[in-house]
Amino acid sequence: MDFEAFFKSELDGLHEEGRYRVFADLERQRGQFPRATRYTENGSHDVTVWCSNDYLGMGQNQAVVEAMKSTIDHCGAGAGGTRNISGTNHYHVLLEQELADLHGKESALIFTSGYISNWATLGTLGQKIPGLIIFSDALNHASMIEGIRYAKCERVIWKHNDLKDLEAKLKAADPKAPKLIAFESVYSMDGDIAPINEICDLADRYGAMTYLDEVHAVGMYGPRGGGVAEREGIMDRLTIIEGTLGKAFGVMGGYITASTALCDFIRSFASGFIFTTALPPSLAAGAVASIRHLKTSQIERFAHQERVRRLRSLLDARGIPHMPNPSHIVPVMVGDAAKCKWISDILLDNFNIYVQPINYPTVPKKTERLRITPTPLHSDADIDHLVGALHQLWSRCALARAVA
Numbered sequence: 001m002d003f004e005a006f007f008k009s010e011l012d013g014l015h016e017e018g019r020y021r022v023f024a025d026l027e028r029q030r031g032q033f034p035r036a037t038r039y040t041e042n043g044s045h046d047v048t049v050w051c052s053n054d055y056l057g058m059g060q061n062q063a064v065v066e067a068m069k070s071t072i073d074h075c076g077a078g079a080g081g082t083r084n085i086s087g088t089n090h091y092h093v094l095l096e097q098e099l100a101d102l103h104g105k106e107s108a109l110i111f112t113s114g115y116i117s118n119w120a121t122l123g124t125l126g127q128k129i130p131g132l133i134i135f136s137d138a139l140n141h142a143s144m145i146e147g148i149r150y151a152k153c154e155r156v157i158w159k160h161n162d163l164k165d166l167e168a169k170l171k172a173a174d175p176k177a178p179k180l181i182a183f184e185s186v187y188s189m190d191g192d193i194a195p196i197n198e199i200c201d202l203a204d205r206y207g208a209m210t211y212l213d214e215v216h217a218v219g220m221y222g223p224r225g226g227g228v229a230e231r232e233g234i235m236d237r238l239t240i241i242e243g244t245l246g247k248a249f250g251v252m253g254g255y256i257t258a259s260t261a262l263c264d265f266i267r268s269f270a271s272g273f274i275f276t277t278a279l280p281p282s283l284a285a286g287a288v289a290s291i292r293h294l295k296t297s298q299i300e301r302f303a304h305q306e307r308v309r310r311l312r313s314l315l316d317a318r319g320i321p322h323m324p325n326p327s328h329i330v331p332v333m334v335g336d337a338a339k340c341k342w343i344s345d346i347l348l349d350n351f352n353i354y355v356q357p358i359n360y361p362t363v364p365k366k367t368e369r370l371r372i373t374p375t376p377l378h379s380d381a382d383i384d385h386l387v388g389a390l391h392q393l394w395s396r397c398a399l400a401r402a403v404a
């Protein structure tokens with residue numbers, strides 16, 4: 001087989017469908033977030049980033065950066081092994097205590113990313129619990145889908161955030177089979193939020209465990225940044241709460257929190273936990289600093305929500321259509337893949353505004369969008385500049401306006 005020709009023809013297919021991914025080559029500037037330097041073939045220039053998942057700018061927070069630097073000075077660069085074989089550093093232990101406390105659970109277990117935490121946990125539960133049926137929301141993240149697939153257990157997909165459909169499917173299943181309901185709190189592309197309490201009611205009624213991915217909510221919702229379940233006072237109703245250290249906490253890594261027995265079970269059986277090098281101690285220390293900061297400081301959360309409201313109201317004033325939702329994610333709807341890509345390119349090249357276009361298959365066709373994520377560090381001038389640029393491009397592309 002001509003392997004090179006095969007790779008190239010597959011890539012040509014992506015180009016033809018307009019799905020080929022181009023990465024912006026950025027250098028983030030500490031102290032200047034959301035500014036970054038963009039490198040191109042023609043040199044470099046500064047851009048304002050409007051699509052970062054560093055939702056609160058914690059990636060440049062003084063306490064976080066100092067903790068990481070001092071831990072490198074103290075412990076060196078890497079962990080030096082898997083958790084089992086010489087890689088467990090004291091900072092990993094502190095981080096797991098901090099996370100268990102954040103979610104009011106007995107225990108926590110950290111992984112090298114949120115992706116791995118979903119994949120390894122769902123995969124291990126589905127493989128090991130005899131006859132387990134996993135009820136998975138139709139819009140769950142790829143990492144959960146892959147975990148469930150790897151589990152090779154029975155899976156039932158229920159309509160997104162649809163309690164009637166979930167109940168019908170729970171009712172139709174064997175009453176004696178062990179069950180798990182897997183879902184997210186904030187869904188990242190539409191920014192809508194699951195009816196967590198009602199899903200827990202159904203779980204109680206049908207004897208199911210619950211698995212909640214709070215990746216887009218931890219740090220940002222709840223009085224201590226414990227997520228939407230904390231805000232609603234129902235963290236104790238969930239069997240497992242999963243999160244990331246890479247989004248609002250500004251660092252890297254993933255975790256689950258649950259009972260001691262459940263965390264110990266995953267620790268003891270999950271290949272994706274056991275056979276991989278532990279996070280560097282500096283990352284764990286940075287995450288501890290970030291979580292501790294956001295447990296007591298409301299400034300970032302309040303400023304974040306205020307920036308989101310301001311952006312939405314200025315978009316409304318200009319008739320730029322954006323999807324309403326109760327979260328911090330502002331999907332500006334374009335509804336055409338080529339125009340979406342074109343607008344994103346012009347924003348970057350002519351306005352120094354970076355928003356990655358979101359096209360199929362990440363979202364359905366005809367719902368192509370710019371997924372805008374304001375942070376507490378976007379100024380009034382930044383927002384005015386963004387909305388002004390969108391206003392011009394909406395006219396140039398003859399895109400529909402929203403009617404007020």
Ligand SMILES: *Cc1c(COP(=O)(O)O)cnc(C)c1O
Nearest residue numbers: 113114115141188215244246254
């Ligand atoms: C980003 C994301 C993850 C993966 O987290 P990482 O720490 O980035 O690997 C998991 N679930 C959802 C819903 C996500 O958006």
